[in-house]
Amino acid sequence: MRDVAVIGVGCTQFSEHWYTSFRNLFVEAGTLALEDAGVTGGEVDALYVGNMSAGRFVEQEHIGALIADYAGLATNHIPSTRVEAACASGGLAFRQAVIAVASGMEDVVVAAGVEKMTDVGTGVGVDTLAGAADREWEGFAGATFPGLYAMIANDYMHRYALTREQLAQVAVKNHENGAKNPIAQFRQQITIDTVLNSPMVADPLRLFDCSPITDGAAAVVVVPLERAREFTDTPVRVLASVQASDTIALHDRRDISTLDATVAAGRRALRQARLEHRDIDMLEVHDCFTIAEICAIEDLGFCAKGEAGRLTEEGVTALAGDLPVNTSGGLKACGHPVGATGIKQIYEIVTQIRGEAGKRQVDAEVGLAHNVGGTGATVVVHILGGC
Amino acid sequence: MSVSRFWRKIPQRYNLIGTQCTTCGRYFYPPRSLCPDCRRSGTIVEHQFRGEGTIVTYTVIRTASDLFEHTTPYVLAIVRLDEGPNLTAQVVCRPEEARIGMRVKSVFRRIAADGESGVIHYGTKFVPAE
Ligand SMILES: [Zn+2]
Numbered sequence: 001m002r003d004v005a006v007i008g009v010g011c012t013q014f015s016e017h018w019y020t021s022f023r024n025l026f027v028e029a030g031t032l033a034l035e036d037a038g039v040t041g042g043e044v045d046a047l048y049v050g051n052m053s054a055g056r057f058v059e060q061e062h063i064g065a066l067i068a069d070y071a072g073l074a075t076n077h078i079p080s081t082r083v084e085a086a087c088a089s090g091g092l093a094f095r096q097a098v099i100a101v102a103s104g105m106e107d108v109v110v111a112a113g114v115e116k117m118t119d120v121g122t123g124v125g126v127d128t129l130a131g132a133a134d135r136e137w138e139g140f141a142g143a144t145f146p147g148l149y150a151m152i153a154n155d156y157m158h159r160y161a162l163t164r165e166q167l168a169q170v171a172v173k174n175h176e177n178g179a180k181n182p183i184a185q186f187r188q189q190i191t192i193d194t195v196l197n198s199p200m201v202a203d204p205l206r207l208f209d210c211s212p213i214t215d216g217a218a219a220v221v222v223v224p225l226e227r228a229r230e231f232t233d234t235p236v237r238v239l240a241s242v243q244a245s246d247t248i249a250l251h252d253r254r255d256i257s258t259l260d261a262t263v264a265a266g267r268r269a270l271r272q273a274r275l276e277h278r279d280i281d282m283l284e285v286h287d288c289f290t291i292a293e294i295c296a297i298e299d300l301g302f303c304a305k306g307e308a309g310r311l312t313e314e315g316v317t318a319l320a321g322d323l324p325v326n327t328s329g330g331l332k333a334c335g336h337p338v339g340a341t342g343i344k345q346i347y348e349i350v351t352q353i354r355g356e357a358g359k360r361q362v363d364a365e366v367g368l369a370h371n372v373g374g375t376g377a378t379v380v381v382h383i384l385g386g387c
Numbered sequence: 388m389s390v391s392r393f394w395r396k397i398p399q400r401y402n403l404i405g406t407q408c409t410t411c412g413r414y415f416y417p418p419r420s421l422c423p424d425c426r427r428s429g430t431i432v433e434h435q436f437r438g439e440g441t442i443v444t445y446t447v448i449r450t451a452s453d454l455f456e457h458t459t460p461y462v463l464a465i466v467r468l469d470e471g472p473n474l475t476a477q478v479v480c481r482p483e484e485a486r487i488g489m490r491v492k493s494v495f496r497r498i499a500a501d502g503e504s505g506v507i508h509y510g511t512k513f514v515p516a517e
Contacts, residue, residue: 123453130452136396137417138475140498140510142448142455147463150446158444158487202463203447203482249417251465251473256444 003225004101005235005387008037009347014185014216014335022058022116023070029217029340030071030112037221038231041072044221045106047080048096050089050113051339056128058116067112086132087288089113090218090342091243091371091380097222098241098382107223113344114217115337125213129338132374134249146210146289148250148375150202153291156257157204159306162294164204166309168195170290171208171332173318178329180319180360183344185214185335195290209290214335218343220350225387236350239273239366240383250375259376262299269368269381270301277302280383281364282352283323284345286372287330296370297325300381324362327352342371342380353386400510403493405472407434414470438493439516440468447482454499466491466513477512484515492516 010032012025020028026049034041049067054060068080085092090113097111117125129145130138138148156162172192178184190208198207228235244265247253254260270276283300287293297308302323311317317325328334328348331341349367351357366385372378398404405416408429413422416436422429445464448455455461462478462485478485479496491513498510 122450123456126450127452127454134417134475139452140400140508141475142451142458142461142463142477142499143475144448144451146450147446147448151444151463151465154446154487155444200447200449202449205446249475251443251475256465 001102002104004098004222004238005225005228006220006238006346006350006384007223007228007231007235008033008039008221009350010036011183011218011344011347012216013183014214014337014344016118017116017215018118020215022054022060022114023066025116025215025217026067026112026114027070029114029219030110033110033219033221039108039221042076043108044073044078044110046078046100046109047071047073048093048109048111049080049082050084050091050093050342051082052084052086052089052115053128053131054116056120056124058119085378086373087286087336087338088342088371088373088378088380089339090344091369091382092342092378094220094343094346094382095241095243095380098238101222101224107227109222110219111222111343112217112219113340113342115339116215117213117337118215138249138251144202146205147202149289149291150205151250152257152295152375153204153289156291156295159257161306162309164196165192166313167209167290167294168192169312170287170293171195173312174287174326174330174332177319177327177360178333180358181329181334184329184333185212186329186333205289205291211288211331211336214337216335216337216340218340218347220343220346234354235387236353236384237387238382239275239385240269240381242269242272242381244268244379246377248374248377253376257295258305259295259299259372259379261376261379262296262370262372265379265381266300269383273383275366275383280366280368282327282349282362282367283325283370284328284348284367285325285330285370287326287332288336288372290332292372293325293330300368300370319360319362327357327360327362342369345369345371346382346384349384353384401495403436403438403511405434405436406431414472416468416472416474436468436470440466440491440513442478442485442487442489442491443467443473444487445478445485447485454501464513479512479514490516
């Protein structure tokens with residue numbers, strides 16, 4: 001197996017792109033990544049694209065070919081593959097690209113993620129996202145995606161001392177970070193009252209506990225570490241690439257408010273990187289809902305179960321804290337175009353490690369990305385570090 | 388959900404019929420045709436659940452998909468059946484009535500009406516049993 005490095009990253013603005021098509025979102029992100037990497041289209045050996053549901057959001061399948069075509073790579077006949085694991089599709093695409101390079105099969109590989117979600121109404125959007133859970137035995141009963149995470153939150157708050165205000169602070173903190181991120185969908189700060197006064201979506205989760213509906217794309221370029229310096233002076237090394245699964249339905253989990261796939265992926269990733277928790281300087285975790293960030297920090301092992309609310313309240317996970325979490329603004333404030341999110345997490349960590357994060361810059365040499373599909377049926381964890 | 392996809396599971400949905408692995412004794416609802424513990428060495432038979440259980444966790448859905456939007460707010464819960472397995476179902480009660488640990492029993496109810504196909508889906512809901 002070869003070591004792998006990220007040599008370029010690109011990301012569109014995350015927002016409601018009323019005037020930009022699915023394919024053009026991808027083209028913009030891909031072009032930015034190739035420019036950043038100093039790679040020409042002709043040098044690209046393969047393409048992986050994470051996308052959850054273009055079939056329902058824009059009624060388009062066969063995304064691999066479409067993307068290669070509009071990126072101008074179809075005439076080179078390179079392999080172009082769509083991968084899907086609901087909201088973890090982006091992380092999965094990155095992992096496929098890493099595997100392709102590590103194996104020696106390909107040298108220059110683009111991993112991308114794209115989702116165009118605002119072409120459908122709220123009802124269809126809610127129903128499409130519910131497809132990330134068990135359609136026949138959760139969705140049929142009337143479960144929505146926020147509803148499932150609300151049941152996690154209710155179980156969690158019944159068992160551990162998490163206050164409603166601590167939960168709201170996750171959103172407040174992520175909006176503070178998003179306000180400093182030029183690509184973020186929401187760039188205004190909010191207060192705990194903003195969260196607590198927002199409409200109830202699924203008790204106890206309110207509108208400001210939930211990540212938004214977003215259009216966007218992100219892309220990164222990976223190569224063998226030994227070739228990285230041909231392209232860039234600031235390669236970022238992939239120290240671990242791990243994927244884990246769990247039951248598709250929340251009701252079948254061993255513990256409703258512990259994502260065992262996160263626990264497994266986190267442990268394996270640290271072992272693969274030969275690192276300990278204290279070696280990790282920053283996290284990009286999958287905060288599709290505020291409760292998800294609380295669970296992620298704990299399930300990755302950065303504190304005991306029941307403690308992440310207090311850490312958040314004390315500012316440990318803020319930009320100036322000991323363990324900055326979601327410097328990008330997370331899914332909550334940066335936005336959550338589901339297939340693109342996992343790639344945006346890699347984009348953010350690479351940007352931070354290179355020292356190019358501007359007003360949201362933290363002191364980071366090693367970062368961990370945590371991308372979740374559904375309510376935890378797929379978890380992808382990557383650890384990246386400077387080299 | 389398509390008509391054929393729904394009808395395929397009618398006995399299970401209407402009557403709370405799941406399965407049991409007689410090799411290890413574990414019960415499954417929703418039904419499984421492969422025991423995750425015994426896999427190919429497990430023997431699976433149908434099992435009629437009694438329909439009594441306890442709320443593990445719940446929420447009140449205020450924003451739903453188009454199929455359920457006209458029925459909001461409704462209580463959605465994970466119910467642990469007394470035989471062991473958990474399932475996701477609605478609980479017919481006022482939102483402020485629901486609580487973790489509440490005893491419930493199953494009832495046969497209308498789940499949703501599909502406006503486009505005109506099909507009414509029936510299935511299992513739960514009601515308070517205290
Ligand atoms: Zn068995």
